[in-house]
Amino acid sequence: MSKMTKITVIMLVISMVFAGLIFANGGSETAPAAEKSKVIIGMATDVGGLGDKSFNDGSYQGLLDAKADFGIDARVVESKQQTDYVPNLSGLAEDGAQVVFAVGFLMGDALIEAAENHPDTSFAGIDIFVDPSKAPKNVEGLLFKEQESGYVAGVVAGLLTKKYASASDRLNDDNVVGMVLGMDIPPVERYQAGFYAGVKSVNPDCKVLSVVTGTFTDQAKGKEAALAMIEQGADIIFQIAGLTGLGAINAANEAGVAAIGVDVDQSGVAPDAVITSAIKGITRAVYLTIKADLEGTFEGGGNKVFGINEDTTGISPFNKWDSIVPGDVKAAVQKAIDDLKSGKVVAPASRKEAGYEG
Amino acid sequence: MSGIASILNTDLLVATIRLSTPITLAAIGATICERSGIVNIAMEGIMIIGAFFAAVAALYTGNPWIGLLAGVAAGGIFSLIHAVATITFHLDHVVSGAVMNILSFGIVRYLMVMIFGHPGTSDAIPVGLKAYQFAIPGLSKIPVLGPVFFDQTPIVYMSFVLVILTLIFLKKTKTGLHLRAAGEHPLALETIGVSVYKMRYLGVFISGLLSGLAGAYLSIENSISFTEGMANGRGFIALAAMISGGWSAIGSFVAALFFGFADAFQVRMQVFKVLNIPSEIFIIFPYVATVLAVAGLVRKSRPPKADGIDFIIEKEGA
Numbered sequence: 001m002s003k004m005t006k007i008t009v010i011m012l013v014i015s016m017v018f019a020g021l022i023f024a025n026g027g028s029e030t031a032p033a034a035e036k037s038k039v040i041i042g043m044a045t046d047v048g049g050l051g052d053k054s055f056n057d058g059s060y061q062g063l064l065d066a067k068a069d070f071g072i073d074a075r076v077v078e079s080k081q082q083t084d085y086v087p088n089l090s091g092l093a094e095d096g097a098q099v100v101f102a103v104g105f106l107m108g109d110a111l112i113e114a115a116e117n118h119p120d121t122s123f124a125g126i127d128i129f130v131d132p133s134k135a136p137k138n139v140e141g142l143l144f145k146e147q148e149s150g151y152v153a154g155v156v157a158g159l160l161t162k163k164y165a166s167a168s169d170r171l172n173d174d175n176v177v178g179m180v181l182g183m184d185i186p187p188v189e190r191y192q193a194g195f196y197a198g199v200k201s202v203n204p205d206c207k208v209l210s211v212v213t214g215t216f217t218d219q220a221k222g223k224e225a226a227l228a229m230i231e232q233g234a235d236i237i238f239q240i241a242g243l244t245g246l247g248a249i250n251a252a253n254e255a256g257v258a259a260i261g262v263d264v265d266q267s268g269v270a271p272d273a274v275i276t277s278a279i280k281g282i283t284r285a286v287y288l289t290i291k292a293d294l295e296g297t298f299e300g301g302g303n304k305v306f307g308i309n310e311d312t313t314g315i316s317p318f319n320k321w322d323s324i325v326p327g328d329v330k331a332a333v334q335k336a337i338d339d340l341k342s343g344k345v346v347a348p349a350s351r352k353e354a355g356y357e358g
Numbered sequence: 359m360s361g362i363a364s365i366l367n368t369d370l371l372v373a374t375i376r377l378s379t380p381i382t383l384a385a386i387g388a389t390i391c392e393r394s395g396i397v398n399i400a401m402e403g404i405m406i407i408g409a410f411f412a413a414v415a416a417l418y419t420g421n422p423w424i425g426l427l428a429g430v431a432a433g434g435i436f437s438l439i440h441a442v443a444t445i446t447f448h449l450d451h452v453v454s455g456a457v458m459n460i461l462s463f464g465i466v467r468y469l470m471v472m473i474f475g476h477p478g479t480s481d482a483i484p485v486g487l488k489a490y491q492f493a494i495p496g497l498s499k500i501p502v503l504g505p506v507f508f509d510q511t512p513i514v515y516m517s518f519v520l521v522i523l524t525l526i527f528l529k530k531t532k533t534g535l536h537l538r539a540a541g542e543h544p545l546a547l548e549t550i551g552v553s554v555y556k557m558r559y560l561g562v563f564i565s566g567l568l569s570g571l572a573g574a575y576l577s578i579e580n581s582i583s584f585t586e587g588m589a590n591g592r593g594f595i596a597l598a599a600m601i602s603g604g605w606s607a608i609g610s611f612v613a614a615l616f617f618g619f620a621d622a623f624q625v626r627m628q629v630f631k632v633l634n635i636p637s638e639i640f641i642i643f644p645y646v647a648t649v650l651a652v653a654g655l656v657r658k659s660r661p662p663k664a665d666g667i668d669f670i671i672e673k674e675g676a
Contacts, residue, residue: 049476049478050476051474056478057476184638212638212640214641217585218585218587219576219580220376220377220590221621224377224625228628228629232630243587246581247580250582269482357634
């Protein structure tokens with residue numbers, strides 16, 4: 001019996017050593033020792049982690065941009081599971097970080113808890129809504145009008161799937177487009193509602209399908225969801241599902257149809273298939289927030305909403321599709337952006353507003 | 359309800375196979391393992407290890423077949439930790455399995471950072487096994503069954519063959535009989551001069567190879583890159599498939615198909631919007647179906663008698 005216990009302990013120690021190595025690596029990557037004089041800016045990623053070529057990477061880039069411009073000491077800690085959120089955020093604050101970023105909607109409660117425990121540190125939560133009536137003064141929510149990016153991407157999809165379907169072999173005449181969703185959380189819903197409205201604004205008869213996969217890490221599920229819609233004639237798949245969505249883009253590529261990426265320019269995943277990406281200027285928002293804090297204009301206790309007027313929503317360049325997308329579509333995109341900027345068009349922020357029975 | 363009718367087509371069955379293949383492979387592996395008397399809940403972790411090494415090898419050699427071998431080998435080698443812990447050191451099987459699952463996350467995260475510079479997802483491999491999809495002439499022309507069973511990708515074909523091989527191995531071969539005896543009545547086996555330890559090592563190792571193959575399917579056949587968390591609970595579903603399949607190869611295969619079908623079906627229900635209910639209901643449907651299947655069938659299914667029971671040889675004079 002004691003032998004069994006011993007082995008158990010040894011195995012647990014081994015696993016902890018590995019866990020420790022990970023943590024050390026995540027920190028040391030960007031944090032050379034003895035930079036005490038520099039301002040420390042910390043960031044705790046969501047479970048998807050760096051390397052998602054999307055959300056977390058986009059946030060990290062903002063940190064790197066600020067590092068390049070302001071010479072800050074940038075530190076990143078990655079969350080392996082949801083129970084890591086509070087320790088990671090608190091740990092960064094205890095390391096002396098001046099601003100701590102929480103990346104992702106799911107970290108909302110953890111962010112508030114960490115902010116309450118460390119009143120002298122500024123906290124900012126990407127995609128996290130901070131309730132101004134309850135939240136402590138040192139925390140700010142950074143929100144985006146994803147519906148605007150979704151809307152512009154929807155205009156592209158709505159026109160290409162029917163009117164300009166002859167532009168590429170990857171498009172068909174079925175007039176169907178599809179969306180693959182990760183978890184059904186507010187930012188994802190905003191993309192979805194905006195995309196739906198964008199498609200319908202230029203192509204009222206278009207059939208807009210969507211599948212919720214319920215996960216942000218399962219490529220096989222994303223692929224399956226995309227294929228199920230491609231079987232029904234969908235020729236453009238808009239992925240709003242993080243790593244799950246890489247499977248959706250892969251499926252579209254293999255099936256010979258087109259895809260639209262999300263959050264950052266995902267053209268690199270499959271250059272032939274990805275028309276464009278609905279982007280969210282997380283990078284810029286992180287950069288602007290750090291800048292504001294360094295200049296002493298950080299405003300806590302509420303939310304900052306980034307939209308098309310701050311150049312933080314919209315779509316990425318067409319890249320390989322630049323020569324395929326007709327000029328009329330590009331003109332329509334510009335018009336949609338102008339209308340959103342002037343307020344002539346307001347993209348719906350929920351399925352209910354969009355009238356979409358998704 | 360024309361929606362329901364249009365869901366029930368060949369595409370649904372092809373999707374069923376796609377979704378059930380990794381579960382089938384892990385479940386028949388677990389069947390062999392548990393038949394030898396070792397409880398194995400580490401398929402999830404072994405699958406992740408297999409998926410990771412398959413992707414890395416395919417990426418650096420540019421050859422997905424080498425990736426496949428690497429994934430299978432990595433799964434087998436990793437599973438030996440479980441074998442050493444439970445057989446040689448008599449550690450509780452469930453404890454060791456749980457540690458294996460945690461360990462796999464740590465190893466992969468560490469190696470991701472070392473190799474790719476970041477965790478999350480690996481770079482895309484140049485060629486996946488999907489490129490080697492081939493239709494068997496003649497057979498693939500059979501309506502419905504043709505495209506489902508005879509126009510498939512390599513690992514899917516392998517899974518069909520492996521189900522049959524597992525069946526034959528357990529029922530018809532001498533080694534299979536010895537392996538089953540190790541799980542039913544180890545003392546009797548030892549009495550006739552066959553090492554229980556050897557049989558149990560063999561059982562764990564085979565299950566490691568098969569779970570590694572399941573992982574390779576996920577990363578280099580179904581996808582073209584490795585993503586942390588891509589097993590997404592399939593190892594545990596395989597466990598459920600093995601139990602509701604009554605610790606038999608065919609039973610595990612059928613149970614895995616059932617789960618794959620439930621998952622493929624719910625996706626299509628969402629596409630067709632047959633029922634206007636919250637998406638969460640659809641997402642949990644395959645899992646609820648699995649729980650019901652296990653709860654409903656588990657009474658009839660019987661585990662090997664000495665499954666999970668430690669075997670210590672009392673040596674004379676020791």
